[in-house]
Amino acid sequence: MIIHASRFTPGGFLAKRTLALVVVLVCSLSPAPSPSFAEGPSLADRVIEHKLANGLTVLMVERHQTPVVSINITFGVGGVNEQVGQTGLAHLYEHMAFKGTRTVGTKDFDKEKLTLAELSRVGTLLDQRQRELAKKGSAVTPEEQAALDALQKQVTDLQAQAGQYVVGNEMALLYQRHGGVGLNASTGKDLTRYTINLPANRLPVWAAIEADRMANPVLREFYKERGVVMEERRLRNDDSPNGLLFETFTSAAFRAHPYGVPTIGWGSDILSLTPEATEAFFKTYYGPNNATIALVGDINPKEVIALIERTFGKIPAATATPEIMTVEPEQRGERRVEVEFDAEPIVAIGYHKPGLGHPDDEVFDVIDEILTDGLTSRLQTILVREKRLAASVGSDANYPGVRAPNLFILTATPLAPHTTAEVEAAIYAELERLKTEPVPAKELQKIVNNIDADLVRALRSNSGLASQLALFQTVAGDWRHVLKSRDRIAAVTPADIQRVAKQYFTKSNRTVGTLVKYAREKNLTAGNEVAR
Known part of the structure; x- marks a missing residue:
């Protein structure tokens, strides 16, 4: 499985980029990596796993080229874990986690x-x-x-x-004084992540700060930060053509499952969030038993384990996190939504598909690569370069999350004077082609070659490897899930692609969202600007 990160670009389309690639693990963790990818013993032998009595999972890889270490703490909590009326809690807590503890920031x-x-x-x-x-x-x-x-x-x-x-920003300043860079966090539908890169000899500082943050966070400046989040929502969703389109599109595609709720939360919910509810959410989901720490770099695993046992090991486990019971019902008819905005048109098309661990998941990864990966991909060639129907086109095989059944989405921005309807028809034609024409073996081999080329570049990144170790330990329950991913992708056949395309790329399984541009003109009589 290849996981892509999706982002809304200023140009008005959903672009795709590979996250410090999972192929870091896919190939170099495989039993017999290509000699060109070798860096000593295979990473399968170099990943050291340790589990604390309180349930915290620690994954370590030694790399002594430079005296630094990349650290990723990933919690198995995101937007899917919120209750009705409290959407946005996971994202708000991510903000609050930087406000300090009982000893830091006060x-x-x-x-x-x-x-x-x-x-x-x-x-x-x-x-x-x-x-x-x-x-x-x-x-x-x-x-x-x-x-x-x-x-x-x-x-x-x-x-x-x-x-x-309040001592403002004290946590960040502490890291900065000790050479820390890349302090960051992110919240998604399935998980929340905290990252930092440090000189290796500053690991005790990191352990003290992060164990304190995991055990004793303080929700200071709560209402101020809630206002910041609300402003972020206005900027990214309410006042953004891309944000508003995809929020509307996603909520139309998922009628029951929480994947349909924006991670940032609905505006009315954000304004009703309380310190009490946020603290209860933290106590439920941010215990050590719901966390994975991945460290990659100039480390001594025995010393790291002893350090983490002394600091994080004192934190009691949280109660078992509530299971998500809701299953999205089968879609039985095309759904179409429109969003009016004073911006260039965009079309988003989504098809329901299985989530992580299903045999068809890798087939969608291959289809994703065939359609939009690189200038020579099918939709890039036909829609953008040859017919010039679209200014941009993209796809994502795991939207908006990976744990539960999700969407395969395609997005495009028409190139004037062409319309979203023309672009939509051209995309459907290419999907039908996948059903009727076997993909040539040469085209499938190119996908594997691209993955291998990405691997060469990605192997240098300690942060990328730490990210993927923590990611798959969290979403799949075991980082070894990716050991044979490259082989599974390489094993996808033309017949697999045809079968999957026929089964899932159907009208009744489709949701379409369109950004419709409306014009503004001056009402000269009233002297007011009006929309039509």
Whole structure:
């Protein structure tokens, strides 16, 4: 399986790039790697695994070329784990995780915690009162407004009081002082990740910081950060043509499964999130038994294990995380949605497909490569270069997640004066071709060759290897899941592609989202800008 990261580009289309490739593992972890890829013993023999009594999984690979280590902490929690009315919690907690702990980010936590508790109480009361008045359906009375203003003033005053104890950005500054680079985090549908690169002799600093963050996070500046997330939502979803299209498209494709909910959350849910709910979410999902730490670089595994046992080993395991019970029902008819925006048209087409571990998953990876990987791929050649129907075209075989059944999606931006309908028809023609014409062996071999070429480049990346070890340990339950991925991809036959194309690329299994450009003009009489 090859996992791609999807991103919305300024040009207005869904582009595809390979994440510090899984082929780092696919080939070099295989029992008999090609000599050109060898770097001493195979990585299958070099990955050292250790599991703590509290359930924390540690994966290590020694690489002594430079005195640095790349570290990836991945938690098996994302947007799929949120409840109705609390969407966006996983993403909000990712923000809050950088606010510090009982010892980092504060001048006096004993005093600060009292103010934070009162701020949480009054802030929650203010949120509730605002919702009640919004539902009222009539004008707010002067008395109601005065009471609301009083609560708002209390919140403002308490925020200022709590702010007196805050040491801003102290965690990042600590890492910076000790040579850390690349401090980052990300939240997706299936998981949340925290990364850092450090001089190898600073591992004790890392262990102290991260064990403290896992055990004792403090939700300081909560309402300020909630506002930041809300602004992020406006920027990336509400006011972005790509973001709004894919949010609408995805929610149409998934009627039941939480894959249909935006990871950043719905706006009304974000504004109702509370410190209490966020802390409960943390206690449920961010325990050591739901985490994997991957370290790659200049390390001594025995010393690393002893260090992690002394620090992370003290953290108690969380209770078992709730299982996601919802299964997306079979789609029984094409779904089409339109989003109006003052932007160039885009079309997104999605077909339901199996998730990680299903025998057909690798077949979709191959189809993904055939259709859009590189300038000589089929859709790039026909739509972009030859017929010039589209300015761009892309695909993704695992959208928006990998754990559960997901979507194979294709996206394109028409090249004026061509329309989304023309581009859509051209894409369907190529999908029909996959059903009726066997893919030549030479074309399939090119895909394997491309994977091998990517491997040569990716082997140099400690962070890429750490990323993939933690990723597959989390989503598949075992990093060894990828040991034979390259072989499975190489074993895909033309008949497999035809069978999968016929089974899944059907109208009844299809969701189509279209960004429709609408014009703005000046209403000269009223002097106001209007849309039509």
